[in-house]
Amino acid sequence: xxxxxxxxxxxxxxxxxxxxxxxxxxxxxxxxxxxxxxxxxxxxxxxxxxxxxxxxxxxxxxxxxxxxxxxxxxxxxxxxxxxxxxxxxxxxxxxxxxxxxxxxxxxxxxxxxxxxxxxxxxxxxxxxxxxxxxxxxxxxxxxxxxxxxxxxxxxxxxxxxxxxxxxxxxxxxxxxxxxxxxxxxxxxxxxxxxxxxxxxxxxxxxxxxxxxxxxxxxxxxxxxxxxxxxxxxxxxxxxxxxxxxxxxxxxxxxxxxxxxxxxxxxxxxxxxxxxxxxxxxxxxxxxxxxxxxxxxxxxxxxxxxxxxxxxxxxxxxxxxxxxxxxxxxxxxxxxxxxxxxxxxxxxxxxxxxxxx
Numbered sequence: 001x002x003x004x005x006x007x008x009x010x011x012x013x014x015x016x017x018x019x020x021x022x023x024x025x026x027x028x029x030x031x032x033x034x035x036x037x038x039x040x041x042x043x044x045x046x047x048x049x050x051x052x053x054x055x056x057x058x059x060x061x062x063x064x065x066x067x068x069x070x071x072x073x074x075x076x077x078x079x080x081x082x083x084x085x086x087x088x089x090x091x092x093x094x095x096x097x098x099x100x101x102x103x104x105x106x107x108x109x110x111x112x113x114x115x116x117x118x119x120x121x122x123x124x125x126x127x128x129x130x131x132x133x134x135x136x137x138x139x140x141x142x143x144x145x146x147x148x149x150x151x152x153x154x155x156x157x158x159x160x161x162x163x164x165x166x167x168x169x170x171x172x173x174x175x176x177x178x179x180x181x182x183x184x185x186x187x188x189x190x191x192x193x194x195x196x197x198x199x200x201x202x203x204x205x206x207x208x209x210x211x212x213x214x215x216x217x218x219x220x221x222x223x224x225x226x227x228x229x230x231x232x233x234x235x236x237x238x239x240x241x242x243x244x245x246x247x248x249x250x251x252x253x254x255x256x257x258x259x260x261x262x263x264x265x266x267x268x269x270x271x272x273x274x275x276x277x278x279x280x281x282x283x284x285x286x287x288x289x290x291x292x293x294x295x296x297x298x299x300x301x302x303x304x305x306x307x308x309x310x311x312x313x314x315x316x317x318x319x320x321x322x323x324x325x326x327x328x329x330x331x332x333x334x335x336x337x338x339x340x341x342x343x344x345x346x347x348x349x350x351x352x353x354x355x356x
Contacts, residue, residue, distance in 0.1 A: 017051035024164045026059030033060030040198035049324040052149040057163040059172040068171035071201040074158040086151040100267040108138035110251035115219035116228040124225040141231035147207030151322035169205030189305035196308025212286035216256035216277035236321040242350040256280040
């Protein structure tokens with residue numbers, strides 16, 4: 001076992017802070033892979049200004065099967081009121097101010113939801129319905145520990161399956177696949193961009209997650225149905241997840257279906273689209289941008305020869321959920337549109353396969 005700390009100052013002589021990534025490597029993780037994880041963390045550290053420590057257990061070992069890797073983020077329950085208060089106190093940008101101004105006041109928020117046991121359309125019905133009765137699922141949230149640290153919420157140390165000691169996330173890649181560990185001159189057409197994929201997984205640990213994936217999995221015929229109040233898994237990112245139908249009712253869209261869902265600070269300004277669910281949506285986990293639109297690093301797929309980058313859409317999402325960010329310049333085509341256990345599976349060149 002080896003532990004390494006990495007943190008970046010944004011500018012020489014600057015008073016700006018940056019997160020420190022505390023890596024613990026599983027036995028057998030090569031030095032090349034260790035450097036790749038450090039490089040991935042450095043990309044985020046160069047863009048985030050929060051003075052927090054993020055503990056990660058990571059590894060690069062043979063896993064077998066068809067997955068490139070796997071990742072999980074340590075998360076905990078918080079009240080909506082405490083999250084809203086923390087986001088307001090942490091606001092540092094115009095986007096923060098707009099996002100907080102449009103969050104509902106009081107102890108709860110409303111949502112469109114479906115596939116619950118107590119749906120007025122029948123148990124497990126796919127038809128969305130308005131749920132704003134102030135129940136448990138309207139008052140509780142499920143927040144990634146790393147993000148909770150960034151906005152000043154109390155965090156109890158956790159461990160996850162695979163972690164060595166307390167951790168905020170566990171990431172492991174499958175060394176049976178071919179990876180390019182230095183994509184600075186382009187990614188080998190017969191390999192995956194290791195640093196880009198690692199940065200994607202770290203993005204989930206930082207809070208780019210959606211509880212819709214839990215609803216999507218826990219609905220018939222896989223499981224359930226369960227009552228709405230049992231789905232206390234709304235993430236901070238979900239507070240900015242809308243559809244035209246939900247926006248018309250002034251609530252977020254927390255449904256598992258294939259209707260268009262989008263990121264928005266105010267509900268009405270349509271931003272980048274989200275994926276809509278592995279089972280009842282578009283086939284991609286909801287904890288991602290929409291596939292094949294090349295929205296950002298947190299897209300659900302990547303392939304051999306593809307170099308992955310953090311874009312302005314990714315940074316805006318992180319800013320909105322409470323990270324203090326440094327804006328990055330981008331080509332206009334990547335600009336903001338209109339303004340987990342998660343598995344990573346391989347894809348062949350010419351078609352896009354899953355990231356987690």
